[in-house]
Amino acid sequence: xxxxxxxPQALSIQEGENATMNCSxxxxxxxxxxxxxxxxRGLVHLILIRSNEREKHSGRLRVTLDTSKKSSSLLIxxxxxxxxxxxxxxTDANYGGSQGNLIFGKGTKLSVKP
Amino acid sequence: xxxxTQTPRxxxxxxxxQVTLSCSxxxxxxxxxxxxxxxxxxxxxxxxxxxxxxxxKGNFPGRFSGRQFSNSRSEMNxxxxxxxxxxxxxxxxSGMTGAVIGYTFGSGTRLTVV
Numbered sequence: 001x002x003x004x005x006x007x008p009q010a011l012s013i014q015e016g017e018n019a020t021m022n023c024s025x026x027x028x029x030x031x032x033x034x035x036x037x038x039x040x041r042g043l044v045h046l047i048l049i050r051s052n053e054r055e056k057h058s059g060r061l062r063v064t065l066d067t068s069k070k071s072s073s074l075l076i077x078x079x080x081x082x083x084x085x086x087x088x089x090x091t092d093a094n095y096g097g098s099q100g101n102l103i104f105g106k107g108t109k110l111s112v113k114p
Numbered sequence: 115x116x117x118x119t120q121t122p123r124x125x126x127x128x129x130x131x132q133v134t135l136s137c138s139x140x141x142x143x144x145x146x147x148x149x150x151x152x153x154x155x156x157x158x159x160x161x162x163x164x165x166x167x168x169x170x171k172g173n174f175p176g177r178f179s180g181r182q183f184s185n186s187r188s189e190m191n192x193x194x195x196x197x198x199x200x201x202x203x204x205x206x207x208s209g210m211t212g213a214v215i216g217y218t219f220g221s222g223t224r225l226t227v228v
Contacts (some may be wrong), residue, residue, distance in 0.1 A: 033216055040224070042118075042204060045155075045216040088157065101170045102147070102206075102217065104157035 001114035006089060006108040015111050016101075017077040021108040024069075030092050032065055032072050034100070037086045046074075067075045084108070116141065118207050127227050132193040139186050139207030147217065148180060150219055151202040153218035160203075170211040171183045195227045 007022045025032070029096040031050045035043040049056045049065045049072065056063045076083055086109050090102040119138040127133050139144075139146050148160040152176075159172040163182035180190040192199055204226050206217035 035219075040222075042120075042219040042221040043206070043216065043217075049214045090157075096184060100156075100164060101159050101172070102148075102149075103159065106156045 003107075005067065006087070008107045008108060009106070010022055010111070013079060017079055017112075019079050019110055019112070020085070021074045021087050021089075021110070023072045023073075023074070023105055025089070025091045025103075025105075026070065028109075029067075033090045034063060034074050035088045035090060035104075036073075037088065037107070039085075041065065042087065043113075045047060071083040076110075079110075081112050081114045084088040084110060084112045118205060118218050118220035120203075120205055120223050122223060123221065124224045125226070126225075127195050127225065129195055129197060129227055131195050132192045133189060133195060133225060134189050135203055135205075135225070136218060137188045137190075137205035139188070139205075140218055142210070143188050143207035143209045143218075145208040146182060146186065147206045147208075148188070148190050149204045149206070151204060151222075152200070157204075185195065192225075197227050199225065200220075200227045201225060221227075 005024050013019055029051055031048050033048045036045040037043050044063050047058045047063050049062055064073045072093045086107045088104050088107045090104045122137045145164045145185045147162040149157050153156045158214045161180050162170040177193045202222045204219050204222045206219045208217050
């Protein structure tokens with residue numbers, strides 16, 4: 001079952017603009033992760049934010065987490081054509097201590113035009 | 115170091131046949147998870163193995179099975195293939211047994227059932 005729901009489903013921007021994607025989830029989590037997928041290939045891990053963190057940065061990426069609203073956002077600043085991809089949030093819920101079960105949202109398809 | 119290797123990259127099978135997919139995790143990683151990605155259902159968790167033991171299983175029929183070997187390489191098997199099994203199958207490896215720091219995904223196996 002899908003836990004995360006990304007918003008918007010698709011986003012088209014010009015190079016140099018910022019891109020913001022949002023994710024909502026349903027249950028309590030250990031952490032929330034963002035992944036990128038280029039056209040039907042494997043997922044690339046971008047950033048992980050733990051449930052006790054509110055904001056995290058990595059290069060041009062900024063992730064926020066609001067556990068009271070069960071939501072997260074991913075901001076990509078100064079976007080480039082190479083950022084064109086689908087972006088997924090994934091939650092790692094602690095079901096009785098089990099691991100390895102990431103629950104993904106449906107993704108946001110980002111298109112960055114040169 | 116080498117990434118996660120999935121073989122084969124592409125596969126075409128006929129309904130009713132069975133198929134075995136292989137995943138070699140990053141050296142030293144002991145956790146391997148499998149996911150199915152389809153346009154309709156998105157990314158769904160299949161199962162996770164750690165040290166040759168299945169620790170977690172998603173909501174898939176018994177036709178989907180897997181195993182992990184002592185060198186951490188993992189295989190998944192789908193028996194009595196159905197058209198709906200056509201998907202991109204991704205495996206991911208992780209070196210952490212406690213707090214997750216993110217998973218490394220392979221490029222996937224694209225299975226087409228005709």
